[in-house]
């Protein structure tokens with residue numbers, strides 16, 4: 001799949017933002033007044049900024065409002081509802097904390113649940129696609145959720161919890177790679193089933209339908225970046241899990257190191273998200289004899 | 292609320308209109324590709340745009356494309372070249388419809404045709420991600436999703452002579468490799484053809500239940516040396532005349548060899 005910057009930024013930053021909102025909704029950390037304002041501002045910039053980035057890949061962004069209509073069948077539509085629900089309820093809850101110094105627990109809980117639901121529905125947009133075997137497995141939503149919750153913990157400054165959750169998320173990520181590497185072969189889709197010609201002999205793509213490129217090749221066949229995949233996997237894991245964890249368990253952990261941990265974490269998640277798209281192979285590539 | 296009806300796939304469609312494509316007779320002329328592009332640029336919906344049509348890196352939107360595959364049978368039999376036209380298969384269990392957040396993509400109850408309502412489409416591309424066959428292309432000029440309509444504006448069009456009321460690709464095909472009809476009716480010509488020739492689903496494991504069917508190529512004649520006694524009668528005439536070139540050709544061959 002083409003690793004479009006808009007979707008990479010969207011999933012990374014809104015994942016972090018909604019992760020932070022979830023913790024805030026649970027009252028962790030128990031902030032009020034201007035401190036609460038700062039926390040909420042960061043969470044909203046990340047969550048809303050990510051959502052806005054996602055509209056950049058639309059062909060007709062001016063009609064985006066129509067995406068709310070098909071919640072009965074479409075995960076993208078459900079995501080839109082969850083995101084608006086989370087932002088509205090957390091906005092009310094945050095206003096209570098900032099301006100009235102009052103915690104409306106129930107609204108906070110609802111907001112936390114909707115924040116997680118937003119991350120879950122985002123991940124289901126990818127998970128539901130049978131055409132991309134690497135994404136089509138239960139580990140995909142688990143990975144998105146574990147990184148969102150761990151990143152939220154890191155942002156909300158809960159050092160011990162963040163260390164633990166980052167290690168969990170890193171493990172999920174490694175499992176996703178191991179399972180994902182086998183997914184295409186296990187899907188059973190090959191050039192033989194794609195063309196239905198397998199019973200006659202060995203099928204080879206002889207000539208593509210067009211001499212130039214097209215939408216399908218640009219969007220679904222991305223071979224270029226994959227040759228560095230294993231190096232990038234190590235780099236992303238170091239940046240998003242290992243370095244932040246090491247920094248946080250240092251005896252002289254400070255605010256400066258916390259910012260450093262956060263920056264490396266974000267850089268690592270961005271790299272991993274790039275890989276999430278670049279490594280994903282769509283079955284349509286088979287028609288072109290490519291993956 | 293019409294929009295709500297569109298959100299999911301219909302449980303049942305009255306007809307299952309679709310195409311039967313004969314891989315045995317397709318000659319790979321791409322006439323269907325061109326007639327499709329022509330008809331669908333001039334008629335229903337946004338035109339199929341081209342980008343940089345006369346430049347070096349040209350590309351454009353097409354609803355039908357013809358691939359070519361080489362099949363190498365077991366053993367040392369000669370390879371076969373198969374031309375393979377591909378367009379929307381109007382799947383019964385169309386994943387492209389259910390992923391659509393706007394309801395722009397829908398499957399018609401009356402005939403099973405899968406269409407895009409272009410005024411509702413936000414161009415998110417998700418339906419193209421969900422289609423295993425590469426049957427949908429996002430038009431770069433219009434920003435909306437384009438796909439085969441089974442020439443819905445021809446097949447019911449009473450302004451056209453009756454013989455033209457079929458998809459442009461079917462009407463155009465010079466080798467009669469494309470057939471159009473109701474695959475839900477076991478007595479239709481297309482259904483009989485599929486039964487007779489053993490029509491196949493593409494990527495059945497994807498669970499899309501495609502309506503369009505492909506007729507596999509028939510086995511080719513074998514004209515290999517050991518094919519039978521009767522060929523031996525002519526065999527001497529087919530011996531190479533000279534294995535080593537002689538005379539002027541021999542001199543030329545040797546001279547060129549030395550260079």
Ligand code: SF4
Nearest residue numbers: 379380382385387422
């Ligand atoms: S071929 Fe693709 S676009 Fe057509 S109905 Fe099936 S899944 Fe949808």
Ligand code: SF4
Nearest residue numbers: 391412413415416418
């Ligand atoms: S590109 Fe258009 S038709 Fe396809 S899923 Fe998005 S809104 Fe629906």
